[in-house]
Amino acid sequence: MNTSIHLKLLSAVALGDRKAFDTLYQDTSAQLYAVSLKLLKHKDLAEDALQDAFVSIWHKAAEYQKDRGTVLTWMVSIVRYRALDILRANNVRKERQFQTRPNLNEPRVKQTPHVYFMQSRDRAKIDDCLDELDPTQADAISLAYFRGYTHKEVCQYMSSPLGTVKSWIRRGLHSLRGCLGL
């Protein structure tokens, strides 16, 4: 379904159209669930985040503006923030062991996190800019985006000092800003 149809559906949702909301859910929930599940790992938590996000979308539909990107990126923002809140609030990290996550640094795989995450998705426009970053910067940003890692978790994963990781992320985002023209 294209962007203009999402916009029509969301406009109808803003006026309380339940059928439009149902259609919007059917068309976007699998995409939003993928974001939530990638961050939270646990099916139940990911479903909670998805549920909260759609309740929020129903209430906030009238607040959407084109300045906020496409309807789908706006919806991804909502579910991603909710998933991050759940991630931090439940301290899910403490319940999980690193072994349960894909071990991106295994020698046989020989993939960096950035490359690993690229393989499980289609290419986005922003990838042109991510490709231009120093590989360590792209890795740190990918881990923060797709896994929801904090600075400390990225530094633990990449076995690098906290200050270095913070610098990678800061400089990487600075370069992205230039490339994206923000």
Add this chain to the structure above:
Amino acid sequence: MKYNQDQLKNALSPEFVLGTLSGRARLRYQRLLMEHKELQKNVWQWESKLNELGTVMTPQQPDARVWRAIEKRLGFIEKNEDNTEPWWHHLWTPGFALASIFMLVTAWLLMTQKQLPIELPAERVAVVQNSNAEALWLIEVQTQNLRIHATDKLPPLNDQDYQLWMIAKDGRPPIPLGLLPQNGMKEIPRSILFNQLDIAALAVSIEPLGGSPNGQPTTVLFTTELVQI
């Protein structure tokens, strides 16, 4: 914060969107976003770019129960017969109605005896009381705003905020109305939902600075009913 706005925009907006700005720094930035449109727009720009990554991930079909749960939460379908209804569904009991009469008297006394300045006539009022029946806030619902007076009985909070919520009779989750003053008087915009929903009660929760981090009350301290005057 000692940063100027350009530094905030350039350094903190992308980290806010990425999620690496966390804890108190994130809450402080959230508050700044409410105050500075320029910062908010910058965050939106970052969201629209970074979150393209979320739109190209391989879709995963959620279980059908998620949609059913959403429909229930939004009141589209009847709740089932289980007794796991949330706390705000039990606010309009007879006991609560009796309490509302007491609230009305208290509100009236506050408004007349203390001669609070009222520039616009209030349609409805509520008094939020503590367990000792001491009035903490007087809330007047006016045509454009909620005018809220904090009393001297209110225990001040240094690192937290009190947040006001609307509890609708249709069972939907509480609707955030704004942060309450800890002293003096404050006006917050009146939500359009005051005209659209039957209101069972107002609730006050205690929250991290800046308000609820997830759009729902963290810890509810008080509830009160609005009364027509």
